[in-house]
Amino acid sequence: MTRSVYVTGIDRGDGRQVIELGVMELLTRQVDRVGVFRPLVHDGPDRLFDLLRSRYRLSQAPATVYGLDYHEASTIQAEQGTDELVSRLVDRFHTVAREYEVVLVLGTDFAGTQLPDELAINARLANEFGASVIPVVGGKGQTAESVRAETRNAYRAYEALGCDVITMVANRVAPEHRDEIAERLEARLPVPCAVLPDEPALSAPTVAQINHALGGTVLLGDEAGLARDALDFVFGGAMLPNFLNALTPGCLVVTPGDRADLVVGSLAAHSAGTPPIAGVLLTLDERPGEAILKLADRLAPGTPVIAVAGGSFPTAAELFALEGKLNAATPRKAETALGLFERYVDTADLLGRLAVARSSRVTPMMFEHELLETARANKRRVVLPEGTEDRVLRAADVLLRRGVCDITLLGDIDAVRKKAADLGIDLTAADIIDPQTSGLRQRFAEVYSQLRAHKGVTVELAYDVVADVSYFGTLMVQEGLADGMVSGAVHSTAATIRPAFEIIKTKPxxxxxxxxxxxCLADKVLVYGDCAVNPDPNAEQLADIAVQAAATAAQFGVDPRIAMLSYSTGTSGSGADVDKVRQATEIVRAARPDLLIEGPIQYDAAVEPSVAATKMPESEVAGQASVLIFPDLNTGNNTYKAVQRSAGAVAVGPVLQGLRKPVNDLSRGALVQDIVNTVAITAIQAQGQEATA
Structure with missing residues (x-):
């Protein structure tokens, strides 16, 4: 029977989308096929489903997601009764349930629905669907006692109506009351209760949302600038010196369009990072001249400047009524929401209460989810030397919002902050170090000169070397100031790993x-090695690669079955290349009899059971290999890229192995998600090394 979970509430304004997004994240970690069902829907776009569909790559047809619109439901209930309404919705739910392993049900929104006793309808639908229930209570603007009372009453209401309530959520509570509310509710409720504080960044509208709501015209700005959250509004009227003192980080400057001094001054402040602003909104349909706009564009490239027709007072009234929404166009809000959910909800306990069996298949998304969850469970610090690179900063933003690890960025501090401000990224939680001016530079020079004394490196020479971000980051790892390093988005592989060879060195x-x-293929995860470092390993080195790859696979939840690849299977071929692979296989068997290994073996016999049944029917590895070791870099690199491009596989790596401490290289074409995954892997490697130590 399909499992389902029903997220519902008791009133509007509870910020339930955070919980719905968080539950979807949990479910997609466990199973491949998750369906969505919204029993009742308003006319117009469904922002949350659009977000779920884009973020989790849902293939579900939108028409199957919805039961009835509210108007139709009200008519049916009034004319034919609640039983008929429920019957129709149950039929439509089961149409979805037949196609999916788990269904997430999004309860009614209590917003102008004209349905009597809406809570009871949600409870009955949950019971008819056989769904576990997560009620959400909104706490914004309420006292601690009021939140506690409403949460207890909501539990009693749903429990009295026969619902399987597995956890309660109090959302958007005042941050200063969160701990007190959580402690009191834990003692008063028979089920767990998660208490989430109000997060201003979630309710802050983006500049793009403001522009759309006010019908503005974008004069300057790019997509990244329009995606910034407007955390505050500062209205211009004072003279420039006083006005600059009023600016706050992330604020939207609102000023009449003829105040060119305030426009230029606020953008100059943004450029200097004191403070970074969200953008500028010009009222009265007044626009600066072309020369001012050109200057503004040079001062703060990408920062939005928007013109609206209204005056300051009516514009202010509209701005204060706006509230940010989670949707597919606000991915950073989604990361913030998930970070909040994962911090304050006991996700392991909730998964246990949902009783969702894990799929035997491991999809790319499930693998990526597992990386982030494992890294988050024991946070490490990772240093990113390329602190002014856009992709690196965006990845750091995701990692910090999700609480995956602590981040140190290297580079000129003003340049890093300016780049982050241009991208609308808040680096408050990150450490930023400039190797050129850091007090660590002298210490690192002395360490490096000692390590390279046999090469004639003096402290004076080392002082220049360690100012390089790759060397500085590697020394941070060596000296225990960071647990791992990830680089290579703009640096070559050699520039990334040479310092590691010189400083960190290989494991004993x-x-x-x-x-x-x-x-990450459609239904499983394979480990390919070596595809990035060693051009033509000999038999002993090939054996070492296989043993290391098996350990890496096991650390990341892949049961190692090693295939030593060649153009020949078993004893069918001969020659120097085949003999090298055969010798490497025997070395591994002698040194590690506990490992399952087969070689030489062709790729098709390694991964395809039908071919294995013909070529090596008695093998424990053939047809089910999970770790594939290529005989040389030429074969390995070409094969991984062919599979990545032709089979649509997600390639995570390269992950370096054999170093005393984790340092990992990126492809210079790495996407933001690739960087996020590699940083998470690095953090997990650091966890493993700490456990071993």
Missing amino acids: DARIVSSVFFM
């Missing part, structure tokens, strides 16, 4: 440093 049990890629 590793002959060489090598690499693997996690190849």
Whole structure:
């Protein structure tokens, strides 16, 4: 029977979308096919479903998501009764349930629905669907006692109506009351209760949402600038010196369009990072001249400047009525929401209460979810030397919002902050260090000169070397000031790993440093090695790569079955290349009899059971290999790229193995999600090394 979970409430304004998004995140970690059902829907776009569909790559047809619109439901209930209404909705629910392993049900929104006793309808639908229930109570603007009382009453109401309430949520409570509310409710409720504080960034509208609501015209600004959250509004009227003192981080400056001094001054402040603003909104349909606009564009490229027709007072009234919404166009809000959910909800307990069996298939999304969850469970610090690179900053933003790890960025501090401000990224939670001016530079120079004394490196020479961000970051890892490093978005592989070879060096049990890629296929994850570091390993080195790759696979939840690849299977071929693979296989068997390994073996016999049944019917590896070791870099690199492009696989890596401490390289074409995944892997490697130590 399909499991389902019903997220509902007791009134509007509870911010329930955060909980619905968080539950979807949990479900997609466990199963491949999650359906969505919204029993009743308003006319117009469904922002939350659009977000779920884009973020979780849902293939569900939108027409199957909805039961009835509210007008139709009200008519049916009035003319034919509640039983008929429920019957129709149950039929439509089961149409979805037949197609999916789990269904997330989005309860009614209590907003102008004209349905009597809406809470009871939600409760009955949950019971008829056989769904577990998560009621959400909104606490914005309420006292601590009021939140506690409403939460207890909501539990009693749903429980009295026969619902399987698995957890309660009090959302958007005053941050200063959160701990007190959580403690009191824990003692008064028979089920867990998550208490989430109000997060201003979630309710703050983006500049794009403001422009749309006010019917404005974008004079300057790019997509990243329009995606910034307007955390505050500062209205211009004072002289420039006093006005600048009133600016706050993330504010939207609202000023008449003829105040060019305030426009230029606020953008100059943004450019200097004192403070970074969300943008400028010009009222009265007044627009600065072309020369001012050109100057503004040079001062703060990408920062939005928008013109609206209304005056300051009516514009202010509209602005204060706006509230940000989660949707597909606000991915950073989604990251903030998930970070909030994962911090304040006991996700492991909730998954247990949902009793959703994990799929036997491991999809790319499930693998990526698992990386973030594992890294978050024991936070490490990762240093990112490329602190002014857009993709790196966007990845850091995601990692910090989700609470995956602590981040240190390297680079000129003003340049890093300016770039972050231009991208609308808040780096408050990150450490930023300039290797050129850091007090650590002298210490690192002395350490490096000692490590490279045999090469004639003096402290004076080392002082220049360690100012390089790659060397500085590597020394941070070596000295325990960071747990791992990720670089390579703009630096070459050599520039990233050479400092690691010189400073961190290989593990005592590793002959060489090598690499693997996690190849996330549609239904499983394979480990490919070595596809990035060693051009033509000999038999001993190939054996070492295989042993290291098996350990890496096991650390990330892949049961290692090693295939030593060649153009020949078993004893069918001969020659130097095949003999190298055969010798490497025997070395592994002698050194690690506990590992399942087969070689030489062709790729098709390694991964396809029908081919394996013909070529190696007695093998425990053939047809089900999970770790595939290529005989040389030429074969490995070309194969991983062919599979990535032709089969639509997600390639996570390269992940370096064999170093004493984790340092990982990025492809210079890495996407933001690739960087996020690699940083999470690095943090997990650091966890493993700490556990081993």
